[in-house]
Amino acid sequence: MSHIVVIGAGQAGSSLVARLRKDGFDGEITLIGAEPILPYQRPPLSKAYLLGEMEKERLFLRPESFYAENNITLKLGQHVKAIDPVAKTVTLEGETLNYDQLALTTGSHPRHLPAAIGGDLEGVHVVRSHAGIDAMAPALREHAQVLIVGGGYIGLEAAAVCAKKGVKVTLVEMADRILQRVAAPETSDYFRALHSGHGVDIREGVGLDRLTGEAGKVTGAVLSDGSEIAVDFVVVGVGIVPATELAEAAGLTLDNGIHTDEFGRTSDPDIWAAGDCASFPHQGDRIRLESVPNAIDQAEIVAANMLGAQKPYVAQPWFWSDQYDVKLQIAGLNSGYDRVITRDGSGQSKSFWYYRGDQLLAVDAMNDPRAYMVGKRLIDMGKTADPAIVADPDADLKPLLKA
Template sequence: MSHIVVIGAGQAGSSLVAKLRKDGFDGEITLIGAETALPYQRPPLSKAYLLGDMALERLFLRPESFYADNNITLKLGQPVTAIDATAKTVSIGDEVIAYDHLALTTGSDPRRLPAAIGGDLDGVFVVRGLGDVDAMAPSVTEGARTLIVGGGYIGLEAAAVCAKRGVNVVLVEMGDRILQRVAAPETSDYFRNLHGAHGVDIREGVGLERLLGKDGKVTGAVLSDGSTLELDFVVVGVGITPATQLAEMAGVTLNNGIETDAQGRTSDASIWAAGDCASFPYQGGRIRLESVPNAIDQSEIVAQNIMGTGKEYAAKPWFWSDQYDVKLQIAGLNTGYTHVVTRPGAGASVSFWYFRDDQLLAVDAMNDPRAYMVGKRLIDMGKTCDPLVAANPDTDLKSLLKA
């Protein structure tokens, strides 16, 4: 009987094993996770869960009974200590598990501040896993003072939650503007104004020089412009890196994560990868996507291909971010855009449309689901639209789909 072992019990791993059973795989399945909790959603962690609006049980992707009912062996709180690709075994301490196919859905790890500048002080948090948020939650109280390092979506979402809880927030971004790596100046301006209206002090072109501490606890910071802050806690949101340690142990090829072919297979024919940790062919190049939709869609394709379907993964990138009462929905990838047009929506809603010359690449839609859905459909179909027509608020968006 064939045995499929999946390492990484997050969104991708849980989706992969569920798809195997749904599509009729009747062999053994083992899902291994380093965390003790059942596979859970990550996006609500730093928002609804941290605010106390979502109970722990609602985070779980599936109830514990699902795994038992589907004969899926769960090994949680048990980090893998070795992979022997030649013998086709995985070790958890002294336990050795043989596999026929191995899937790596190991996700990503948050970048942390160096210990040399105070990154190991108590009160310095990252926002990645359940344990991180549980550790941070007692600090997020009205009147507390925090520094958020990093002006990407992770940092901005943390700033929004802290501000909603009455925390005094300073956010520093070393680049010229927040969201510089991932969005146009128009989107940066929108969110800078949004956070400013909620009392967040955003400082662009300013980095962290070092953190100050007393008795092992963070108490302040010195910034690159020479200013100092008194602090109660710090949130680090400076990006993530693919978790490739186990892939390296297995000897598979790494290339901006775990390199896979279009079907999700690594350089070892018996080892597969999906989710944040995997890079794959895309439009003549290679990308790695850090998103829930990608984790689900890619892992389900891998499950099918382990069963021999031979399907290629055709990624349709989309993302979202919730900040205060604004839902940002992003369709497509804006890499290589040459210009952006702005489409005002109803009320305070707005969308920004990215073009490379006359080709639509991506849409950032703020509280404008219609603009997002039309933009996403156009991009998925490989179609475009006239930028001036898209920007005209009198244009019926659905008409763009018929052009």
């Protein structure tokens, strides 16, 4: 009987094994996860779960019964020590599994602060895992002081949750502006104003020099401009790196993640990859996407291809972020844009449309689901949008879809 082993029990891994069964695979499936709980969704960790508005069970992608009913063996709380592509084995603590095909859905790791600047002090947290959020939650008490390091979406989401809990928030971003790596200045301005209106002290162009502590617990921070602040805890949101250690040790080709072809196959014909850890061809380039939609869609295509479908993965990138009462929806990729068209709505509703020449690349829509929907469909269809119509708040966008 054929045996498929999947390493990484996150969104991609759970989606992949479910799709294998849905597509009729009747061989053996083993899903291995390093965390000791069922595969779960990560986006609510820095939002509803951290706020205490979501129970742990609601995080689970599928109930335990799903895996049992579909004859999927779960090995949770287990770390893979090595992959041997020649022998086609996966070595765990005290156990070796043989595989016919292997899928790597190992995800990514959060970047940590170096121990040399206080990164190992008690009270320094990263937003990535269920256990990490549980450890952080007791610190979110009214009038506590937090330093958030990093002005990307994770840092801003954490800032919003802390502010809603009555925590005094200072956020530092080394770059000239928040969201500089991922968004236009217009989007940065929007979210800076949003957070400032909720009492968040945002300091741009300012980094962290070092953390200070007493008895092994963080108590303060010295910033790169020489200023010092007292803190009760720290949240680190300085990005993630693809989890490629096992792939590298196994001799697989890496390229900003685990290198795959358009079908999700790695440099070894019997090993596949999907999700945050995988880089793949896209419109003549090679990209790696860190998003739930990509993890699901790519994993399902890989599952089909493991069964012989030979279907290329064509990414249609979209993302979202929730901060206070604002829902940001992003369609497309803005790399290489040369101008941004602003569309004003009512209240906090606004959208920014990214163009390269006459080509529409991406849309950032804040509390404007219609602009997001139209923009996403246009991008997915390879169409553009007349900037004059986009900029006119009274113009109906839907006819653009028929142009």
